[in-house]
Amino acid sequence: MAKTPPSDPRSIGALKELMAALRDPDGGCPWDVEQDHRSIARYCIEEAYEVVDAIERGSDEELRSELGDLLLQVVFHSQMAEERGAFTFDDVVEGIVTKMVSRHPHVFEQADGRDADGQTAAWEEMKERERKERGETSILADVPRGLPALTRAEKLSKRAARVGFEWPEAVHIIDKMEEELGELREALASGDMQHTEEELGDLLFSAANLGRRLGIDTETAGRKANEKFEKRFSHVEGEVDRSGRGFDQHTLDELEGYWTEAKEL
Numbered sequence: 364m365a366k367t368p369p370s371d372p373r374s375i376g377a378l379k380e381l382m383a384a385l386r387d388p389d390g391g392c393p394w395d396v397e398q399d400h401r402s403i404a405r406y407c408i409e410e411a412y413e414v415v416d417a418i419e420r421g422s423d424e425e426l427r428s429e430l431g432d433l434l435l436q437v438v439f440h441s442q443m444a445e446e447r448g449a450f451t452f453d454d455v456v457e458g459i460v461t462k463m464v465s466r467h468p469h470v471f472e473q474a475d476g477r478d479a480d481g482q483t484a485a486w487e488e489m490k491e492r493e494r495k496e497r498g499e500t501s502i503l504a505d506v507p508r509g510l511p512a513l514t515r516a517e518k519l520s521k522r523a524a525r526v527g528f529e530w531p532e533a534v535h536i537i538d539k540m541e542e543e544l545g546e547l548r549e550a551l552a553s554g555d556m557q558h559t560e561e562e563l564g565d566l567l568f569s570a571a572n573l574g575r576r577l578g579i580d581t582e583t584a585g586r587k588a589n590e591k592f593e594k595r596f597s598h599v600e601g602e603v604d605r606s607g608r609g610f611d612q613h614t615l616d617e618l619e620g621y622w623t624e625a626k627e628l
Contacts, residue, residue: 516571536573598625
């Protein structure tokens with residue numbers, strides 16, 4: 364028998380009801396029923412990136428839609444947890460409300476005139492206390508492993524910097540990058556690809572560290588670089604098309620000439 368759609372689609376209760384119906388072994392969606400936390404974990408990351416993409420596009424309609432997709436992932440995981448008696452969506456909401464109230468005493472307990480920098484420092488202090496309460500001895504312990512590599516590198520280096528493990532000046536990080544680039548060249552010349560991968564990783568970590576030190580989000584800088592490449596390569600494709608010859612009929616010098624033109628546009 365077909366299930367009845369939620370009567371009020373604008374309520375969070377409707378979304379919870381919908382997910383319960385999709386997960387129902389008796390008449391639910393076979394794909395949804397088969398999933399577990401691990402099988403859908405990657406979708407949280409994908410949906411979060413699509414939210415960011417909608418923001419960067421400046422589209423409120425896309426943002427509304429993508430936020431819905433991201434919210435669905437929260438409800439999906441909560442439904443699976445409820446089915447095995449771990450926690451419910453309401454528990455998730457209660458947890459984050461309680462946490463946010465406790466981390467904003469200047470809002471909910473006393474107005475102390477704290478500015479944004481002061482709040483950031485206080486936030487980190489509270490997170491440090493929470494780590495100690497959980498028995499975590501390393502300041503790096505709760506930096507999520509599922510983060511994009513460059514974002515995680517920024518967070519790891521930021522944590523280390525808080526206890527003084529930091530280059531005195533940003534230029535020293537550039538010096539380190541040049542050192543890492545030299546080591547990458549040596550590794551590549553040796554033909555040892557495992558070592559080459561390691562040295563490339565060191566170079567990327569240093570780049571993320573430099574971005575953090577300069578106040579530049581490395582992921583954002585990377586996305587902008589990707590967009591710039593797409594725009595310039597689109598020009599190269601256009602010139603190849605206008606020439607009447609395919610890419611395989613062009614020399615690398617000709618293609619680089621088109622690329623140079625694109626940089627001047």
